[in-house]
Amino acid sequence: MNFPILSFLTFFPLVGVIFILLRRGSDEVVERSSKNISILVSVINFIVSLFLWSKFDLANPGFQFVEESQWIKNFVSYKIGVDGISIFLVLLTTFISPLCIFASINSLKKRIKEFLIAILIMQTFMIGVFCALDLFLFFLFFEGGLIPMFLIIGIWGGERRVYSALKFFLYTFLGSIFMLIAIIAIYWNMNTLDLVKLTESKIPENLQYWMWLGFFISLAVKLPMWPFHTWLPDAHVEAPTAGSVILAAILLKISGYGFIRFSLGLFPIASHYFANFVFVLSVIAIIYASLVALMQTDMKKLIAYSSVAHMGYVTIGIFSFTKQGLDGAIFQMISHGLISASLFLCVGVLYDRVHSRLIQDYSGVVNVMPKFALVFIFSSLANVGLPGTSGFVGEFLTLIGTFKVNYIVAILAATGVILSAAYSLWLCKRVVFGEFKVNNHGEKLLDLDVTEIVILFMLMILTIVFGVYPNLILEPISSSVDLVVKNMGAIK
Amino acid sequence: MKNLIPELVILLSSFSLLITGVFSKTFNKIINYIIIVLLAALIFVVYFNFASSVTLFGNSYTIDPLSNFMKTLVLISVLFTMLISNTYLERLKIAKFEYPIILLLSTLGMFVMISANNLIVFYLGLELQSLCLYVLAAINTKSLKSSEAGLKYFVLGSLSSGLLLYGCSLVYGFTGSVDYSEIAKVATEQSGALKFGLVFILCGIAFKISAVPFHMWSPDVYEGSPTSVTTFFAMAPKVAAIAALIKFLNVPYANFISEWRTIVIVLSIASMFLGAVAAIGQSNLKRLMAYSSIGHVGFILAGLAIATPQSLSAVLVYLVIYVFMNIGVFACIMSLNRNGVYFENISDLSGLSKHHPLIAICLTILTFSLAGIPPLAGFFAKFYIFLAIIQQKIYYLAVVGLLSAVIAAFYYLRIIKVIYFDAAKESYEKNSNYGIKFSLIFSTVVILFYFIDPSTLNTIVESITKNIK
Numbered sequence: 001m002n003f004p005i006l007s008f009l010t011f012f013p014l015v016g017v018i019f020i021l022l023r024r025g026s027d028e029v030v031e032r033s034s035k036n037i038s039i040l041v042s043v044i045n046f047i048v049s050l051f052l053w054s055k056f057d058l059a060n061p062g063f064q065f066v067e068e069s070q071w072i073k074n075f076v077s078y079k080i081g082v083d084g085i086s087i088f089l090v091l092l093t094t095f096i097s098p099l100c101i102f103a104s105i106n107s108l109k110k111r112i113k114e115f116l117i118a119i120l121i122m123q124t125f126m127i128g129v130f131c132a133l134d135l136f137l138f139f140l141f142f143e144g145g146l147i148p149m150f151l152i153i154g155i156w157g158g159e160r161r162v163y164s165a166l167k168f169f170l171y172t173f174l175g176s177i178f179m180l181i182a183i184i185a186i187y188w189n190m191n192t193l194d195l196v197k198l199t200e201s202k203i204p205e206n207l208q209y210w211m212w213l214g215f216f217i218s219l220a221v222k223l224p225m226w227p228f229h230t231w232l233p234d235a236h237v238e239a240p241t242a243g244s245v246i247l248a249a250i251l252l253k254i255s256g257y258g259f260i261r262f263s264l265g266l267f268p269i270a271s272h273y274f275a276n277f278v279f280v281l282s283v284i285a286i287i288y289a290s291l292v293a294l295m296q297t298d299m300k301k302l303i304a305y306s307s308v309a310h311m312g313y314v315t316i317g318i319f320s321f322t323k324q325g326l327d328g329a330i331f332q333m334i335s336h337g338l339i340s341a342s343l344f345l346c347v348g349v350l351y352d353r354v355h356s357r358l359i360q361d362y363s364g365v366v367n368v369m370p371k372f373a374l375v376f377i378f379s380s381l382a383n384v385g386l387p388g389t390s391g392f393v394g395e396f397l398t399l400i401g402t403f404k405v406n407y408i409v410a411i412l413a414a415t416g417v418i419l420s421a422a423y424s425l426w427l428c429k430r431v432v433f434g435e436f437k438v439n440n441h442g443e444k445l446l447d448l449d450v451t452e453i454v455i456l457f458m459l460m461i462l463t464i465v466f467g468v469y470p471n472l473i474l475e476p477i478s479s480s481v482d483l484v485v486k487n488m489g490a491i492k
Numbered sequence: 493m494k495n496l497i498p499e500l501v502i503l504l505s506s507f508s509l510l511i512t513g514v515f516s517k518t519f520n521k522i523i524n525y526i527i528i529v530l531l532a533a534l535i536f537v538v539y540f541n542f543a544s545s546v547t548l549f550g551n552s553y554t555i556d557p558l559s560n561f562m563k564t565l566v567l568i569s570v571l572f573t574m575l576i577s578n579t580y581l582e583r584l585k586i587a588k589f590e591y592p593i594i595l596l597l598s599t600l601g602m603f604v605m606i607s608a609n610n611l612i613v614f615y616l617g618l619e620l621q622s623l624c625l626y627v628l629a630a631i632n633t634k635s636l637k638s639s640e641a642g643l644k645y646f647v648l649g650s651l652s653s654g655l656l657l658y659g660c661s662l663v664y665g666f667t668g669s670v671d672y673s674e675i676a677k678v679a680t681e682q683s684g685a686l687k688f689g690l691v692f693i694l695c696g697i698a699f700k701i702s703a704v705p706f707h708m709w710s711p712d713v714y715e716g717s718p719t720s721v722t723t724f725f726a727m728a729p730k731v732a733a734i735a736a737l738i739k740f741l742n743v744p745y746a747n748f749i750s751e752w753r754t755i756v757i758v759l760s761i762a763s764m765f766l767g768a769v770a771a772i773g774q775s776n777l778k779r780l781m782a783y784s785s786i787g788h789v790g791f792i793l794a795g796l797a798i799a800t801p802q803s804l805s806a807v808l809v810y811l812v813i814y815v816f817m818n819i820g821v822f823a824c825i826m827s828l829n830r831n832g833v834y835f836e837n838i839s840d841l842s843g844l845s846k847h848h849p850l851i852a853i854c855l856t857i858l859t860f861s862l863a864g865i866p867p868l869a870g871f872f873a874k875f876y877i878f879l880a881i882i883q884q885k886i887y888y889l890a891v892v893g894l895l896s897a898v899i900a901a902f903y904y905l906r907i908i909k910v911i912y913f914d915a916a917k918e919s920y921e922k923n924s925n926y927g928i929k930f931s932l933i934f935s936t937v938v939i940l941f942y943f944i945d946p947s948t949l950n951t952i953v954e955s956i957t958k959n960i961k
Binding site: 146154 | 860865866867871875878879882883887890891894895897898901902905908909912913943946947950951
């Protein structure tokens with residue numbers, strides 16, 4: 001029997017949690033060793049995921065590394081596997097998690113041990129979500145992630161953390177119950193929850209519409225899509241830096257992944273039926289969220305709204321049902337994972353030094369923090385979609401794909417690019433350029449230290465590499481995307 | 493006779509302990525331990541006779557896997573109640589030797605209720621356990637609230653017993669028999685009068701399980717009674733009453749399913765909803781747990797209303813998980829003492845995470861489980877119920893249930909908020925009681941790791957429920 005590499009990836013962080021819990025001694029010793037353990041665990045996980053990637057068969061559009069065993073008798077099996085689409089999201093998760101841990105061990109002041117435990121548990125749930133090939137298992141990981149994230153926002157967050165944590169939890173919980181009903185209804189109608197079997201056997205048409213809606217509500221809340229997005233700015237603003245990074249870089253991608261895997265994979269007829277509906281919501285999200293982002297005075301809120309807008313591209317890309325659109329959507333998810341992570345880390349860098357997220361408290365940062373300014377401007381430009389960065393490829397491909405299907409939507413969505421340039425560049429102008437002035441005793445602003453440089457430059461280099469040579473992602477996902485497009489095309 | 497061992501042992505030991513207690517001064521120090529050992533032994537006795545299926549005393553008393561399962565559950569509840577309440581009773585100076593004996597007698601009543609196959613036997617068991625419960629509620633004679641709780645419970649409980657007895661007499665009047673299987677034979681034709689009996693009896697049982705609108709007593713009684721008694725109230729009587737209800741609905745009234753299903757669904761929806769909404773305003777943990785248990789009873793009733801083998805299995809699983817969640821939560825509540833004073837407000841939980849990380853993490857896990865968040869056991873409990881509901885395509889019940897689960901999540905999250913997010917208060921006394929520690933950790937482990945092997949319990953309950961009808 002082969003080594004269960006995916007199970008290892010999913011549950012290895014929990015082993016780290018156990019080791020951290022078992023450490024005894026003075027607070028200082030425990031703290032230091034829990035830092036070391038969590039770094040070690042997350043880095044090993046990343047290396048293992050690279051190994052997984054090296055073994056991955058690019059030509060095979062189906063699921064690989066599949067592990068299956070009976071779990072709840074006659075009902076749910078423990079079945080996991082990855083295909084071209086999900087393996088990148090797994091890689092993204094294993095890549096971002098160590099960065100989060102590195103970024104937070106120096107800046108966090110209280111309860112570091114518990115924080116690291118929460119992050120590691122979160123990692124298990126996130127990898128599990130992308131690997132699960134059983135609807136029940138997916139739901140378990142999808143919902144389970146709420147617990148650590150709720151605690152991360154609530155314990156280590158800013159002033160209004162309680163409100164934000166509750167809002168985040170209740171919103172997502174309310175959304176997901178509809179998915180639960182849909183999953184149960186699928187079970188009684190199809191007698192299986194196995195994703196592969198469900199994709200092969202067609203779900204009856206009259207059922208598809210309701211099931212699609214059930215999944216849609218819960219995924220749209222998590223994405224978040226306009227008008228279900230209001231929890232996101234609050235959660236982002238109050239969450240600690242690492243929490244924001246995980247939220248933006250990975251949690252938001254779960255929905256995009258869910259749309260491709262479930263909405264398109266299981267309910268193709270309903271997806272066609274509702275495509276225009278999704279287009280309308282996405283276009284509103286892009287334009288509205290960009291306009292709202294323009295007016296923000298809080299940097300994190302601005303980036304949060306820009307995330308809403310960028311997720312709008314993901315959904316129009318997915319629901320264009322074209323190869324370019326889907327390619328673009330997946331590319332956009334990964335690229336947004338890198339760019340938003342780096343933007344949130346940048347804001348975290350400023351916040352650690354000055355303890356303010358307000359734009360008006362900063363001006364002319366470039367004069368004292370040149371390296372920081374470089375990274376910040378670069379990330380903002382990548383966020384705008386400057387050619388040469390990965391942001392450009394994602395947006396461009398989704399717009400091409402959408403143009404084929406519905407040019408009005410494409411044109412409207414393209415205005416978002418201009419708006420995003422407006423708010424990003426204006427943010428840069430206000431914070432980075434101008435005369436040096438920082439409120440709140442920020443006279444001694446130190447430039448990036450070594451850890452921060454390593455983290456941010458790694459993200460930056462990846463953004464450029466993917467931007468210059470997008471085939472790194474597009475080629476591996478191509479066969480899986482072809483399969484999805486073919487399935488969707490068969491419906492028309 | 494072999495099958496009656498548990499009942500006989502409880503009866504004889506409670507009498508002999510009572511007599512010994514009267515003559516011995518130092519007895520109340522060890523009586524707790526004697527009874528704990530006795531209960532643990534009884535669990536094994538019931539377990540070894542698990543598969544036996546007999547009817548005794550002229551078809552009025554049945555022992556079958558269902559009753560054995562429920563008895564085990566009652567025994568577990570009583571055992572853990574005893575384990576966690578030792579120190580509490582001593583601190584409050586109510587550690588009288590009568591206390592555990594009344595508990596035992598009440599357990600006997602529940603056993604009779606669970607095994608009853610006859611309206612009279614059922615009523616006898618119910619009254620035996622209720623009378624003991626009235627006394628237990630008022631056992632802290634120095635506390636005004638406890639006396640009030642006892643009196644309130646007694647007055648309202650008698651009223652409901654009266655309703656139930658009236659229902660029984662109606663049923664007897666129209667069928668000429670009190671035997672369940674005899675009633676089932678006569679009840680085939682649609683006789684309206686039998687429905688009257690059904691309604692009255694349902695009201696009586698709904699009172700015992702505190703289903704809305706018969707729940708009024710429960711917050712007051714939960715709050716007023718000593719916490720150890722509240723622990724008991726929250727678990728054992730509900731298990732017994734639900735066992736009796738399962739039998740009552742599915743044996744004598746099996747042919748009236750369309751009639752009672754509507755009633756039970758109404759009770760269920762009202763309980764789920766009120767349990768979720770009314771708990772939001774509470775500041776006392778015990779009151780909160782009262783509303784929480786009303787909500788849980790609502791989910792259990794939803795499963796009962798469906799009445800398929802699937803849904804009855806879900807009910808049994810739910811009961812098991814419910815019992816373990818309550819053991820844990822009440823063990824937490826009973827560890828909040830400082831200088832001989834027990835604290836029971838939600839705001840008293842602040843700072844737990846700083847001074848008592850173990851209790852804090854356990855209570856967090858249990859609370860998330862009560863709210864029904866995966867991958868904890870509470871989620872599976874609710875999930876099986878919804879699985880059964882949607883199989884019967886009663887979507888509105890599922891939607892109401894899930895919505896109230898979301899509303900309820902709000903107040904459970906508030907508990908976690910107080911534990912982790914609020915500023916720390918003074919620490920509580922370090923706990924040296926192994927009973928509380930063991931119960932807390934044991935129940936948390938059960939709740940946390942249930943997901944690893946849900947199948948074992950499912951297999952057991954499925955083998956039970958397929959024979960109910």
